[in-house]
Each structure stands twice: as structure tokens, then as C-alpha cells.
Amino acid sequence: MRRRFLILVVLLGIARPLLACSCGTNPPFLAVADKAPLIVVGRVVSLEGHSRAGGALSMTVQVLENWKGKAEGLTLFIQGGDGWLCRPEVSAFPVGSQWLLALDGPGSKPGMGKGHALSSCGQYWLPIIGSKAQGRISAQDVKETLALAEIKSRLGSAAAANLSLEAEVKAGAVYKIEFGNGLIFGLLPVGGGWEIVVQQKGRDENLARLTPPLHFAPNPRFIEPGHFFGAQKARAEANAPGKAREFIFSPQVGQIIAGPNATRSPSTEDIENVHRYGRGQLSIADVQGNAQRIDRMRFKLDLRWQR
Numbered sequence: 001m002r003r004r005f006l007i008l009v010v011l012l013g014i015a016r017p018l019l020a021c022s023c024g025t026n027p028p029f030l031a032v033a034d035k036a037p038l039i040v041v042g043r044v045v046s047l048e049g050h051s052r053a054g055g056a057l058s059m060t061v062q063v064l065e066n067w068k069g070k071a072e073g074l075t076l077f078i079q080g081g082d083g084w085l086c087r088p089e090v091s092a093f094p095v096g097s098q099w100l101l102a103l104d105g106p107g108s109k110p111g112m113g114k115g116h117a118l119s120s121c122g123q124y125w126l127p128i129i130g131s132k133a134q135g136r137i138s139a140q141d142v143k144e145t146l147a148l149a150e151i152k153s154r155l156g157s158a159a160a161a162n163l164s165l166e167a168e169v170k171a172g173a174v175y176k177i178e179f180g181n182g183l184i185f186g187l188l189p190v191g192g193g194w195e196i197v198v199q200q201k202g203r204d205e206n207l208a209r210l211t212p213p214l215h216f217a218p219n220p221r222f223i224e225p226g227h228f229f230g231a232q233k234a235r236a237e238a239n240a241p242g243k244a245r246e247f248i249f250s251p252q253v254g255q256i257i258a259g260p261n262a263t264r265s266p267s268t269e270d271i272e273n274v275h276r277y278g279r280g281q282l283s284i285a286d287v288q289g290n291a292q293r294i295d296r297m298r299f300k301l302d303l304r305w306q307r
Contacts, residue, residue: 023086023107023121028136029100030154032122036102038069039155041128041148042076043098047090055091057082058115061101067152077115078103088120098128100148126151153178163303166285169194171295179303181251183207185280187223192293196221196282198249205254210266210274211247220245223284223294230291243284249305250277278305 033039042061049057058079063071078101081087086107093099101118108119118124126133133151137144169175175187175194182201187194198208211221218227220241227241250257250273257270280303289295 025121026140027122028138028140029102029123029126030138030151032105032119032124033102033155035122036068036105036119036124038071038103038116039067040071040076040101040103041065041067041098042101044093044095045075046095047093055082055089056080057090059090059093061099064098067155076103079115079117081120086120087117088125093125100126100128100133100151153180153182162305164301166298166300168296168298171289171293177301180305183249183251183278183305185301185303190222192225192289193223193227194294194297196223196245196247196280198247198278198280200251203254207249207251207253207278208247208280210253210258210271211249212271214266221247223282223297225289225291225294228287228294229289243287245282245284246279247282248275248277248279250274252277276306278303280304 040061041064043064044059045062046060047056047058048060058077061076061078063074063076078090079087080090080093082089102124103116103118105119105122105124107121108117108124123136126135126137128134128148129145131149132145132147134145135143137146137151138154163179165177167175167177169187171192172189174189176184177186178184184199184201186197186199188197195206196208196211197206199205200207208221211219213219218224218241222241223245248271253274254260257274258266280301283300283302284297285300286298287294287296
């Protein structure tokens with residue numbers, strides 16, 4: 001009987017390591033963060049509990065910014081690991097330090113317990129210094145330092161393919177907003193109104209310049225006073241462009257399509273490729289001014305683009 005007991009103990013001792021965490025891969029933050037239902041910027045306020053290794057087993061984090069999902073309070077209880085679960089040890093998160101945390105991702109909660117957890121099957125956390133995060137952000141074996149705004153923009157492009165908003169712009173003012181894939185939507189003052197532009201960071205090219213019609217008829221990208229005031233008002237209301245301005249865009253414009261080395265005009269297929277990548281509609285809700293200048297314009301913007 002004693003011999004059988006010893007054999008059972010030995011077998012259990014051999015089997016126990018099989019329960020330890022084994023992920024196989026360890027991708028960088030931007031490759032795994034979209035798999036997490038909750039992403040926050042937070043500050044560690046306390047460490048609690050005792051792990052098998054003698055350190056703390058969990059931490060309480062104050063939520064500074066909620067990027068994705070919905071945090072249930074101003075603080076979050078986050079479980080750590082001790083080598084057996086696929087969670088990092090919270091001793092690596094000192095009290096007072098700030099972090100970008102992608103919580104409850106795959107592998108983070110193999111057992112039961114309250115609160116949230118970090119997965120160690122990927123870089124689901126990044127330390128924050130000032131307004132920047134550091135670590136394996138976009139490359140497997142390369143440490144980077146990037147502004148939080150840039151990381152948030154890149155996360156947006158991976159997690160969503162649409163944007164809807166309402167805004168207002170006044171005479172002579174520039175309106176710009178960043179969205180996914182490093183793109184920028186803008187209204188640039190021209191001729192008493194505005195031109196609709198879509199640009200990519202680091203490029204001056206208007207990625208929406210192939211919006212039809214390309215010849216003869218007024219292009220919907222140009223929002224002019226005469227479309228709403230004076231002699232052209234009736235004509236503008238009866239024909240495009242009216243108050244709903246549709247446009248298309250793609251980063252390929254000015255490069256693969258209608259680039260500096262192009263030997264022909266854009267084809268129907270080229271225009272379709274641009275449309276397939278991105279399209280938008282600016283719907284003018286209210287416009288005030290005269291035939292020479294638009295003083296104020298309220299609008300709704302809807303953007304759709306490929307992930």
C-alpha cells in the first residue's frame with residue numbers, strides 16, 4: 001500500500017509541470033491587443049495577496065483612460081500569475097507606475113476568479129513614460145517608443161472600419177480628424193468654402209481627388225457658397241452637389257493609382273479599387289452665409305474603409 005502511495009506521489013509530481021502555462025508564441029502588442037475586450041490606461045495603486053513564489057498575486061489599478069470596452073468602475077482588480085497560469089507576475093508592476101493594459105485576452109483567465117487578468121501569451125501590456133509607451137509594440141523582437149495617440153490610432157484601424165461624427169466649422173477654419181491606418185480627414189478653406197480632403201500622415205496627396213465626376217460637372221469635394229446662396233442655389237439643390245457629399249479615397253492614390261509615373265488617366269477599374277478601399281459622406285445639416293462666403297456649417301461625417 002505504501003509503495004502504491006509513493007508511486008502516486010511521484011506520478012503527480014511528474015504531471016504537475018504539465019499544468020504550467022505554455023503559449024507557443026509571444027506576439028507584440030498591436031498584433032494581440034484587438035483580441036482583448038477591454039483596453040485601458042491605468043496607474044497601479046496597490047498590490048495584494050501572496051503567490052506561490054511569495055510575491056503579490058493581484059493588483060488594483062486606477063483607470064486613467066478607457067480605450068476599448070467599458071470599465072465597470074474607477075479602479076480595476078487585476079489578477080496576476082505565479083508561473084502556473086498564463087498571466088504575468090504583478091511584481092513587475094510597481095505601485096505608482098502607469099501602463100497600457102489589454103485585459104482578458106486569450107489565455108488570461110484559465111481558472112475561476114473575480115476581476116480581470118492579463119494574458120502572458122503575447123505583449124498585452126506596455127509601460128508608460130510621460131505620453132509615450134515603450135516595449136514590443138509592433139515588431140516581434142524590437143523595442144519601440146511610441147506616443148499613446150499613435151498607438152491608439154493604430155488600434156482603431158485594426159478594430160474598426162467605420163467612423164461617424166457630427167461637427168461644426170466656421171469661415172476660414174481648418175477642420176481635421178485622424179482615423180484608422182494613419183489617415184486624416186480634413187476640410188481645407190478654399191473659395192469662401194472648403195475642399196474635402198483625405199490624407200495620409202507624411203504625405204500631401206489628397207487621397208480623395210479621384211472622386212467622380214472627374215470632368216465637366218462640379219465635384220462634390222468642393223463645398224462652395226454658390227451651392228447654397230445666390231443665383232446658383234436652385235441649380236445646386238436640384239443637381240449634385242447638394243447637401244450630401246459622397247467621396248472615395250485610398251492610400252494608393254498618387255502611388256499605384258495616378259502616381260507621378262502614370263502614363264494614362266485612371267481607368268474605371270482604378271476608380272473601383274479606390275471606392276473599394278474607402279468612401280465617405282459629408283451631410284450638411286445647416287449652413288449660414290452668403291454668395292461670397294460660408295460663415296458656419298454643421299455637418300455629419302460617415303467614413304468607411306478597409307481594415
